[in-house]
Amino acid sequence: MKDMGATGQFAGAVDGAGLKTAIAPDVARIDQAMQADLAALKGDTAALLNEVLHYGLFNGGKRIRPLLTVLCFRLCGGGEGKSQVDIYRLAMAFEYLHCATLFHDDVIDQALTRRGRPAVNVAYGETAAILAGDFLHARSMLLVGRGGGIQALEIFCKATTAMVDGEFLQLHNASNYNLAEADYFTVIMGKTARLIGAACEIGALVAGADAAAQQALRNYGLHLGCAFQIIDDLLDYLGDEASTGKSVGNDFQEGKMTLPLIVAMTRAEDQDRERLLFMLASAEERKGGFAEACALIARYDGFVLARQKAAEMIASALAQLHSFDQAAVEQEMAVLEMLAHYVLSRNK
Amino acid sequence: MKDMGATGQFAGAVDGAGLKTAIAPDVARIDQAMQADLAALKGDTAALLNEVLHYGLFNGGKRIRPLLTVLCFRLCGGGEGKSQVDIYRLAMAFEYLHCATLFHDDVIDQALTRRGRPAVNVAYGETAAILAGDFLHARSMLLVGRGGGIQALEIFCKATTAMVDGEFLQLHNASNYNLAEADYFTVIMGKTARLIGAACEIGALVAGADAAAQQALRNYGLHLGCAFQIIDDLLDYLGDEASTGKSVGNDFQEGKMTLPLIVAMTRAEDQDRERLLFMLASAEERKGGFAEACALIARYDGFVLARQKAAEMIASALAQLHSFDQAAVEQEMAVLEMLAHYVLSRNK
Numbered sequence: 001m002k003d004m005g006a007t008g009q010f011a012g013a014v015d016g017a018g019l020k021t022a023i024a025p026d027v028a029r030i031d032q033a034m035q036a037d038l039a040a041l042k043g044d045t046a047a048l049l050n051e052v053l054h055y056g057l058f059n060g061g062k063r064i065r066p067l068l069t070v071l072c073f074r075l076c077g078g079g080e081g082k083s084q085v086d087i088y089r090l091a092m093a094f095e096y097l098h099c100a101t102l103f104h105d106d107v108i109d110q111a112l113t114r115r116g117r118p119a120v121n122v123a124y125g126e127t128a129a130i131l132a133g134d135f136l137h138a139r140s141m142l143l144v145g146r147g148g149g150i151q152a153l154e155i156f157c158k159a160t161t162a163m164v165d166g167e168f169l170q171l172h173n174a175s176n177y178n179l180a181e182a183d184y185f186t187v188i189m190g191k192t193a194r195l196i197g198a199a200c201e202i203g204a205l206v207a208g209a210d211a212a213a214q215q216a217l218r219n220y221g222l223h224l225g226c227a228f229q230i231i232d233d234l235l236d237y238l239g240d241e242a243s244t245g246k247s248v249g250n251d252f253q254e255g256k257m258t259l260p261l262i263v264a265m266t267r268a269e270d271q272d273r274e275r276l277l278f279m280l281a282s283a284e285e286r287k288g289g290f291a292e293a294c295a296l297i298a299r300y301d302g303f304v305l306a307r308q309k310a311a312e313m314i315a316s317a318l319a320q321l322h323s324f325d326q327a328a329v330e331q332e333m334a335v336l337e338m339l340a341h342y343v344l345s346r347n348k
Numbered sequence: 349m350k351d352m353g354a355t356g357q358f359a360g361a362v363d364g365a366g367l368k369t370a371i372a373p374d375v376a377r378i379d380q381a382m383q384a385d386l387a388a389l390k391g392d393t394a395a396l397l398n399e400v401l402h403y404g405l406f407n408g409g410k411r412i413r414p415l416l417t418v419l420c421f422r423l424c425g426g427g428e429g430k431s432q433v434d435i436y437r438l439a440m441a442f443e444y445l446h447c448a449t450l451f452h453d454d455v456i457d458q459a460l461t462r463r464g465r466p467a468v469n470v471a472y473g474e475t476a477a478i479l480a481g482d483f484l485h486a487r488s489m490l491l492v493g494r495g496g497g498i499q500a501l502e503i504f505c506k507a508t509t510a511m512v513d514g515e516f517l518q519l520h521n522a523s524n525y526n527l528a529e530a531d532y533f534t535v536i537m538g539k540t541a542r543l544i545g546a547a548c549e550i551g552a553l554v555a556g557a558d559a560a561a562q563q564a565l566r567n568y569g570l571h572l573g574c575a576f577q578i579i580d581d582l583l584d585y586l587g588d589e590a591s592t593g594k595s596v597g598n599d600f601q602e603g604k605m606t607l608p609l610i611v612a613m614t615r616a617e618d619q620d621r622e623r624l625l626f627m628l629a630s631a632e633e634r635k636g637g638f639a640e641a642c643a644l645i646a647r648y649d650g651f652v653l654a655r656q657k658a659a660e661m662i663a664s665a666l667a668q669l670h671s672f673d674q675a676a677v678e679q680e681m682a683v684l685e686m687l688a689h690y691v692l693s694r695n696k
Contacts, residue, residue, distance in 0.1 A: 045509075045513050046516035047520070049512065100482075104479075107474075107478060108474065108478055127456045127515075127519065128519070130455065130456055131456075134448075134452060134485065134508070134512050135513070137486070141489040141493075142501065142502065142509075145489075145493050145498050145505075150494065150497065153489070153493040153501065154490065157493075161483050161486050162392075164479045164482050164486070165392070167475075167479050168396050168397040168479060169394045171394075171396060171475065
C-alpha cells in the first residue's frame with residue numbers, strides 16, 4: 001500500500017473525500033484487473049457481450065466489495081511478497097457478482113437508470129442484461145475457485161444462494177405489514193450482508209489467516225453490510241434527492257416494510273398504527289401519503305431508532321477489528337474503520 | 349448398472365422406449381439426488397424458493413446431461429466401489445445449470461409453457477424465474493467444485509460463459525440473412541454443445557481418465573450436442589405438432605437463420621434467394637410465408653442436407669467411443685450409442 005501516503009492523514013477522518021483518497025490506489029488496481037480480464041476475454045467473446053460488460057462494470061461503482069477483500073487480505077498478512085495469490089484478480093469476482101445482481105435486479109424492477117445512466121436493460125435490452133448477468137455470475141465463480149480454492153468457492157456460492165434466498169423472503173414478506181424486526185434482519189442479512197461478509201472472509205482465508213481471524217472479518221463484513229442496508233433504507237425516506245440522485249418514498253409507495261416503518265408500526269399507539277395500516281393497504285393511499293407516513297414514523301422515533309440500530313451495527317463491526325491492532329497493518333485498519341464510519345455518515 | 353438387464357436387450361435398438369428403459373435406473377438416481385439436495389436445502393431456503401425449484405426441476409426433463417456425466421464416469425472406470433465421488437450429486441449440477449438457463453430463456457422469450465405446463469415465469473412470475481435461475485446457477489457451481497475440484501469447475505464455468513456467448517452471437521446474427529454455415533455452428537457449439545461436452549468431459553475427469561479419454565468424451569458430447577441442436581432446428585420446420593407439443597415455423601417467423609434455411613440460401617438460384625430474402629425482410633411475409641419457405645428450402649435440399657450434417661455429427665460422436673470398447677463397460681457403451689442414434693431419429 002505504498003502509494004497511500006501516511007496513515008495519520010486519514011486516521012479518524014470520516015468524510016467521503018478522505019476515504020476516497022485512501023482507497024484510490026486499490027480501487028485503480030481493481031479496475032485494472034477487470035479491464036485486463038475483459039481484454040483477455042475479448043478474443044473469445046462476442047463483441048456485443050464485451051461491450052455490455054464494459055458498460056455495466058465501469059459505471060462509477062465504488063468497488064467496496066473487492067476493496068474489502070484486498071484490505072482483509074493484507075490485514076491478515078497477505079501481500080505481494082508473501083503470496084502467490086493475485087488478490088486483485090480474486091477480489092474483482094465480488095464486483096462481477098455484485099454487478100450481475102444489479103443487472104438482474106434492474107430487469108426485475110424494470111429500472112430505467114443506474115447511477116445516472118440508462119440501466120443495462122434499457123441501454124442494451126432485457127435479454128442482454130439477463131445474459132450478461134449470467135456471464136459475470138459464472139465468471140465470478142471461476143475466479144474465486146481459481147484464486148481461492150474450493151473453500152473460498154464454498155463461501156462465495158453460499159453467499160450467492162443466500163442472496164437469492166433473501167430476495168425470496170422479501171417477496172414472501174411483501175404485504176405483511178406487521179413484519180417483525182427479526183424478519184427484516186433476516187432479509188437484509190441475505191440480500192446484502194452475506195456477500196460483504198464473504199468478501200472479507202475470503203480475503204482473510206487466502207491470506208492464510210486462522211479460523212478466528214476469518215470469523216472476525218466475516219462478522220465485520222456482516223455488520224457493515226447490515227448497517228449499509230439500514231442506512232440505504234433510511235435514505236429512501238430522508239435522503240436528499242439532489243445528493244442521492246434517487247427519488248425518496250419508493251419503499252413506502254411499494255408497501256415495502258423497512259426498519260423505520262417496522263419500528264413505528266411496533267411502537268405506535270393503536271390509532272396511529274391503524275392509520276398506517278390503512279394507508280399501506282391501498283396503493284393510492286401509499287402514493288399520496290408519504291409525508292403523513294414520515295410524520296407518523298418520526299413521531300415514534302422510527303428514523304432515530306433505525307439510525308441507532310445502524311450505529312450499533314457499526315460499533316459491532318469495529319469491535320471485530322480490535323484483535324488486528326498491529327503497527328504493520330495500521331493503514332488497512334484505518335481504512336476499514338473509515339469505511340465503517342462512512343457507511344453511517346453517508347448521505348448518498 | 350446392475351438393474352439394467354442384459355446388454356443384448358438394447359444393443360442396436362434406437363427406439364425411444366428401449367433407451368428409456370436402459371437409462372431409467374440412472375435417471376431415477378439423478379432425480380433422487382436432486383430431491384435429497386432440495387430437502388437438505390429446505391431448512392435454509394425460503395419456502396417459496398424451494399417450491400419454485402421443485403416446480404422447475406421436476407418437469408419431466410430427460411436428464412440427458414447428468415446422465416452423460418454418470419455414463420462417462422463409469423465408461424472411464426469410475427464406480428461406487430472405486431471412488432469417493434458421489435457421481436449423481438456431481439452430475440445433477442448439469443441439470444441445475446440446464447434448468448437455470450431454461451428459466452432465464454423463458455423469461456427472455458416470454459414463453460408461456462414448458463413441457464406442456466405453465467413456464468416458471470408464468471407460474472411464479474418473472475422475478476421468481478430470474479432469481480431461482482440464479483440460485484441454481486450458483487448451486488451448480490458449488491456442486492461441481494465440491495465434487496470435481498477446480499479443474500472440473502474450470503470446464504464447467506467456461507462452458508457456461510460459452511453458452512452466454514453463443515446467445516450473444518445469435519443476437520448479433522439476427523437479421524443477417526446471409527449467415528454462413530460456420531457462424532451457425534459457432535452459435536450452436538456455444539449455445540448447446542459446450543455444456544453437453546462438459547458433462548461428458550467432467551464425468552471422465554472425476555473417474556481419473558487420462559487426457560486422451562477426457563478429450564474423446566468431450567468430443568463425443570460436442571458432436572452429440574451439435575446434432576441435437578440441428579435436429580431441434582429441423583423439427584421447427586418439419587416436426588409433427590402432435591408429437592413435439594410445439595408449433596412449427598417459429599424460427600422462420602422470427603427470421604432466425606438455422607441450418608435448413610442457411611443451406612437453401614447458399615444453394616438457391618438468384619431468383620429463389622431473392623424471394624427468400626424478400627420474405628425474411630418483412631415480419632408479415634414471414635408470418636404468412638412458412639409453407640412457401642418450406643417448399644423453397646426443400647427445393648434446394650435444405651432439410652435433407654441439414655439432416656445429413658446431423659448424421660455426420662453423430663458418426664463423429666460414435667467414432668470417439670471406439671477406444672473404450674471393452675467388455676466391462678459394454679452397457680455404458682451401448683447406452684451412449686443408443687443416445688447418439690436416438691438424437692438423430694427423435695421426432696420430438
